[in-house]
Amino acid sequence: MINIYCIRPKGFNIGNDVIFLALKHFIRKSFQQNVNLISLPATGKYESQRKSGLTSQTVYEINQFGHGLIIGGGNLYENGELDVNPTALKALDVPIMVFSLARGKIYNKNLELVDRTDVMTDDKISMLNKKAFISLSRDKATKEYIDKLGCENILGGCPTLFMNEIPQHNVPVNDSDKTDALISIRTPSLMSIPVVNQYEVRGLILQMIEILKQKGYNKIKLLCHDHRDIPFAATFEGIDYFFTEDVYTYLSYLKNTRLNLTFRLHSFLPCLAYDIPAIKISYDQRAISMLETIGMQDWNINLLKDDVLMELTKRLESLDKLSEMKDKLISNEWQILKNTMEKNCAKFANQIIEDQNSK
Numbered sequence: 001m002i003n004i005y006c007i008r009p010k011g012f013n014i015g016n017d018v019i020f021l022a023l024k025h026f027i028r029k030s031f032q033q034n035v036n037l038i039s040l041p042a043t044g045k046y047e048s049q050r051k052s053g054l055t056s057q058t059v060y061e062i063n064q065f066g067h068g069l070i071i072g073g074g075n076l077y078e079n080g081e082l083d084v085n086p087t088a089l090k091a092l093d094v095p096i097m098v099f100s101l102a103r104g105k106i107y108n109k110n111l112e113l114v115d116r117t118d119v120m121t122d123d124k125i126s127m128l129n130k131k132a133f134i135s136l137s138r139d140k141a142t143k144e145y146i147d148k149l150g151c152e153n154i155l156g157g158c159p160t161l162f163m164n165e166i167p168q169h170n171v172p173v174n175d176s177d178k179t180d181a182l183i184s185i186r187t188p189s190l191m192s193i194p195v196v197n198q199y200e201v202r203g204l205i206l207q208m209i210e211i212l213k214q215k216g217y218n219k220i221k222l223l224c225h226d227h228r229d230i231p232f233a234a235t236f237e238g239i240d241y242f243f244t245e246d247v248y249t250y251l252s253y254l255k256n257t258r259l260n261l262t263f264r265l266h267s268f269l270p271c272l273a274y275d276i277p278a279i280k281i282s283y284d285q286r287a288i289s290m291l292e293t294i295g296m297q298d299w300n301i302n303l304l305k306d307d308v309l310m311e312l313t314k315r316l317e318s319l320d321k322l323s324e325m326k327d328k329l330i331s332n333e334w335q336i337l338k339n340t341m342e343k344n345c346a347k348f349a350n351q352i353i354e355d356q357n358s359k
Contacts, residue, residue, distance in 0.1 A: 002035045002352060005066045007053060009074040009081055010041035012226040015266030017247040019073045022159035023099060025166040027070070030345035031353075038066070042074075042082045053083025054128075059092050066094050068352040071128070073100030073138065073158065075286060078119045086124070089131055095355070097348045098128065098135040100158050103142045104286030106192040107304050113285055116192065126151055133351060134344050141289035154344060157293060157337035160266055163251070163273040171252040177242070181217040182253060183208070184225060184262035185241075187232040191263075193283050197304060202235065207309055208261065209239065215316050223253060225264050259319075261312070263303075265290060272296075277322060279315045281308065295333040299325065 004027065009016040024037055044052040051057055054071075062069055069092065076082040103125070105113040129135045129151035136156030137143040146153040183205065188198035212220055222233045222241035233241035244250050251270060254260060260271045260278040265287045271278035272294075280296075282288045283303040291300040299322065301311045315322075 002031065002033075002067045002356065003038060003065050004035050004068045004070060004352075005038045005040060005058075005062045006070040007040050007042050007058070007082070008070075008072060009043075009076065010039070011043075011046045011081070012228060013266075014225050014245065014247060014250050015264060016074055018160050018163070018251070018266045018270060019100065019158065021247055022163055022166060023070070023073055025162075026159055026341055026345045027349075030342070030349040032349075042071075042076050043080065044083060045080065053085075054089050054092070055083055055085045056088045059085075059088040063091070063093050067356060068094050068348065069096045070348075071096060071098050071101070071132075072136075075102050075104075076120075077101055077103035077125060077142070078116050080118050082120065084120070084124050084128065086127060089127060092131065095133040095348060095351050096131055097344070098132045098153075100136055100138045100156055101142065102138040102286050102290070103145055104139075104284055104289060105141075106284045107194065109194045109196075111194075111304055122149055125149060129153060134348055136341065136344055139286065139289040139293040141285050154340060155293065155337075156340050156344065157334075158265075158269055158290065159341060160269040161273055161294060161334060162338055163270045164275075165273075169248045170255075171246070171249045173252050173256045177221075177253070177256065178219070179221050179253075179257040180219040181212045181259045181261060182221055182223050182242075182257040182267075184223045184260060184264040184267040185229055185233060186225070186263045187229050190226075190228060191283055193304060197283075201303075202232070204308060205236070208312055209236075211309060211312060211316070212259075212261070217259060223250075223260075223262075223267065225267070269294075272326065275323075275326075277319050279312065293333075294337070295329045296325065 008020055041052040106116055108114045126149045135153040137146055137153045138158050143155045188201040224230055224233050224241055224243040242253055254271055255274050260267055262268050263281050268278050268280040281301045281303050291297050301308055
């Protein structure tokens with residue numbers, strides 16, 4: 001039996017579980033046989049257990065029992081989300097695929113894009129990419145950055161854009177939990193935006209709710225991606241909220257709404273896949289670049305640069321254009337990204353199978 005280790009984000013954000021669900025589909029499809037997919041947290045800061053990241057302990061285990069290693073997907077180049085021991089990484093002796101990783105800038109108080117203070121060092125990013133058999137960068141901004149470091153990498157996109165192709169486990173949703181509009185929130189204090197803009201988010205959401213109601217979206221609920229969103233969600237009197245740690249329940253909430261208005265990339269992308277109307281509000285380079293990567297930059301609303309309420313109204317009045325936009329992209333940009341993921345996952349699988357056959 002082939003053992004594939006996957007070092008991935010296992011923090012509080014359920015979006016990480018959505019990515020992993022999609023990743024598993026592409027990997028199992030590539031091997032065309034059952035494999036043991038063994039998941040380890042990318043960092044120990046969220047876990048009581050010590051085994052995490054690319055450390056001496058995990059690399060020793062992977063070398064002993066693993067046949068390949070996937071790192072990703074997610075924002076592992078930043079937030080201190082991936083523990084890397086350079087000595088241990090150098091000793092790793094199985095093929096590595098860096099899968100759908102992102103590195104993006106944030107807005108400073110002058111609304112200029114700048115590097116995060118917690119980004120992975122260039123030395124470690126270079127070391128990881130040069131060690132990798134295959135490196136798939138999630139978006140254009142990430143690819144351009146890795147290119148400048150002199151490392152080979154490929155623009156691969158995010159697998160959650162193809163959630164509709166994954167075998168579905170539908171969790172029944174009561175009629176009372178079906179919504180006209182679902183607003184995927186993020187606690188403002190966890191947004192890497194200027195403090196003055198953080199204070200404005202709650203009032204902005206209240207105004208967006210009023211616009212939605214004026215447009216006939218009466219049954220509105222908030223969707224928390226992280227338990228740290230709950231205190232913020234609880235401040236909206238008369239507006240209920242959802243929270244779940246079960247990825248299938250989370251996806252069922254998305255599939256049972258008429259509209260997803262979202263600050264979160266990993267509710268927007270699955271909604272595109274499921275053909276659920278969705279409007280994305282972005283506030284950092286990661287999301288902005290991802291929408292550019294999939295050809296939807298004109299549908300994006302920039303929280304810090306745009307008149308959000310005016311742009312929201314425009315999107316609500318032209319949701320038919322979203323379908324037209326998607327129809328063109330599905331057979332072009334999205335198909336190219338899907339082909340790239342499938343081709344490189346197959347290349348990774350073939351290398352591992354060849355390695356095993358040669359022993």
